[in-house]
Amino acid sequence: xxxxxxxxxxxxxxxxxxxxxxxxxxxxxxxxxxxxxxxxxxxxxxxxxxxxxxxxxxxxxxxxxxxxxxxxxxxxxxxxxxxxxxxxxxxxxxxxxxxxxxxxxxxxxxxxxxxxxxxxxxxxxxxxxxxxxxxxxxxxxxxxxxxxxxxxxxxxxxxxxxxxxxxxxxxxxxxxxxxxxxxxxxxxxxxxxxxxxxxxxxxxxxxxxxxxxxxxxxxxxxx
Numbered sequence: 770x771x772x773x774x775x776x777x778x779x780x781x782x783x784x785x786x787x788x789x790x791x792x793x794x795x796x797x798x799x800x801x802x803x804x805x806x807x808x809x810x811x812x813x814x815x816x817x818x819x820x821x822x823x824x825x826x827x828x829x830x831x832x833x834x835x836x837x838x839x840x841x842x843x844x845x846x847x848x849x850x851x852x853x854x855x856x857x858x859x860x861x862x863x864x865x866x867x868x869x870x871x872x873x874x875x876x877x878x879x880x881x882x883x884x885x886x887x888x889x890x891x892x893x894x895x896x897x898x899x900x901x902x903x904x905x906x907x908x909x910x911x912x913x914x915x916x917x918x919x920x921x922x923x924x925x926x927x928x929x930x931x932x933x934x935x936x937x938x939x940x941x942x943x944x945x946x947x948x949x950x951x952x953x954x955x956x957x958x959x960x961x962x963x964x965x966x967x968x969x970x971x972x973x974x975x976x977x978x979x980x981x982x983x984x985x986x987x988x989x990x991x992x
Contacts, residue, residue, distance in 0.1 A: 780962030785869055788960075788969070796848075796858055805845045811966055812841035818956040818965045822947045837967070840974035843981045853984050859991050860980050863907055864972045867934045868941070870906035875899025887938075892945035895938070904934045929990065933976055940975025944968065 795804050815837040823829040848857040875896045878884050884896035908930045915926065944967055948956060957965025967974075980987060 781872070782962070784960050784962045785865070785969075789865060792861060801849045804848055808841050808845050808848075811970070812837055814957075814959070815841075815966045815970070818967045819947075822951045822953060822956060822967075824951065837970075837974050840977040843977040844973075847977075847980060847984070852988055855991055856980050856984060856987055859987075860976060861973065863911065863930065863933050864937045864976050866910055867903045867907045867937055868972055869903075871895075871899040871903030871938075874902030874906070878902070888942055888945075891949055892942055895942070895945075900934070900938055904931060907934060925990065929987075933979065936976050936979050937972035940972040943975065944971035 795807065816833060819833060819836065820829055823832060844857065844860075847853045847860070872894075875884060875894065875898060878896065878898040884898050886893065887895040887897055887900065908927050911926055911930055912922070915922070944956065948954065955964025956967035959965055960969055963969045
């Protein structure tokens with residue numbers, strides 16, 4: 770199926786696969802401090818990308834504490850706390866699954882018929898069909914994990930997945946709005962097929978607030 774995708778799509782899939790492999794390896798085998806340093810390095814690069822996208826210095830200084838500084842600090846706090854560390858893994862797993870599945874479903878649906886764009890002027894590639902497909906696949910993945918862990922089915926799971934998916938989508942659209950306002954296609958070029966770090970982690974940054982605010986409830990839900 771991958772042969773039907775464009776070169777950019779193939780690069781996106783390969784880069785995404787490599788990122789997931791690196792993330793899994795880092796979570797399983799690296800000391801928490803190493804991952805924290807990596808997050809801080811990514812934060813520094815994302816700040817540079819944001820500065821290139823936001824022309825107004827005032828707007829930049831008002832935005833940068835909340836995007837990406839605080840989200841990156843939240844990620845570090847979640848990962849270094851023994852109780853909330855599983856949330857760090859679930860956050861990336863859910864958001865990456867939703868984002869990747871939405872992209873693939875949207876591409877496939879576009880080959881089969883008409884897609885309905887969510888915000889064509891802001892993010893032409895985002896479709897309602899893709900987002901719905903991403904949500905369904907993400908929910909099935911989570912339910913499979915819960916079944917493997919011998920947890921009973923709960924209707925809260927689809928609601929949690931829906932909430933996270935919508936926040937992730939909003940984060941993606943927000944970053945796309947910043948790019949379009951600056952007349953840019955990508956926030957950078959460090960990741961082939963994706964663009965910059967903000968292009969890849971925009972949804973992660975947005976979703977981190979939800980995981981931090983409701984971490985006690987989510988720890989109980991995922992444990």
